Amino acid sequence: MTAARTLLIALAATGLAGSLAGCATTVSGPVQVTRFHLGAPLERGTVTVEPLPGGGPASLEFSTYASAVEAELIQSGYTAAPADVRGQYLAVVGFTRTTLEGPPKPPPFSIGLGGGTYSGGRGGGVGIGGGVSIPIGKSKSRYVVATELSVQIRRRSDGTVIWEGRAQTQADDKAPEAQANVAAGKLAHALFLGFPGESGRSITVK
Known part of the structure; x- marks a missing residue:
């Protein structure tokens, strides 16, 4: 192998690593919200938050x-x-967090060097000059964290549920929104947006 080809291989490997790092993005989804209430104007007062x-x-x-x-x-x-x-009033709060395996990350780019071409894919490689290749391995599975928040507001005097809602979202496990503190704020904000909301209607909050 000539010194020039060795240099090309090194440059290709370095460039590919940089490209892969630049394309490693995290994704968080919108929030799906559904709410129900009695239709009458909701009274306000003191409230205690309790677990389900x-x-x-x-x-x-x-x-x-x-x-x-x-x-x-x-x-x-x-x-x-x-x-x-x-x-x-009592605000009864429940939540679940589940980690799911999603599909492999799709290869979003293609590069060429020295007459060869790389197109992202499973078990792909970088072609250089006359067929010298650098394997880059298989695509890795990605994981998503699915989080759900539910809230019921109950009148303490008689136990009547005057309002209830549920919010759900998903995020890549490495996205900030997969962290409990970030997910909690995002879900609660979406759930109470425009409170009390339209009863029985599901909305999407981005």
Whole structure:
């Protein structure tokens, strides 16, 4: 192998690594929201945020979602009840987080060097000059985190559910939106956007 060809191979490998790094992007999806209520104007008052019954004791992760929901309730006209006071309303919060395996990342680019061409794909390579190649391996699977937040507002005096909603979203596991604190804020904001919202209608919040 000539010195010139060795240099071309090194340059191609370096360039390809840079291109792959530049194309490694993370994706987060919109939020799907559905809400239901009685149709009558909703009263406001003091509210206490609690975990879904049967879901076990409140955890640190629950506190992340509870804080996001409480902040949106306050923005919607409710008042957070003091720790030692029973609120007029209960906001019952539930959440789930599931990691799913998605399809391999599609190769979004093509490069050429020295008469050869690389087109991204499974088990592909970079062609240089007279058939010298550098294998780049197979595509790696990507993972997404699916997160769901549900909230019920109940009147404490008689237990009536006066409003409830559910919000769902997905994000690449390496995207900021896959982190619990970011996902909680994003879901709670979408869920209470335009509160109380149109009953029975599903909307998409980007």
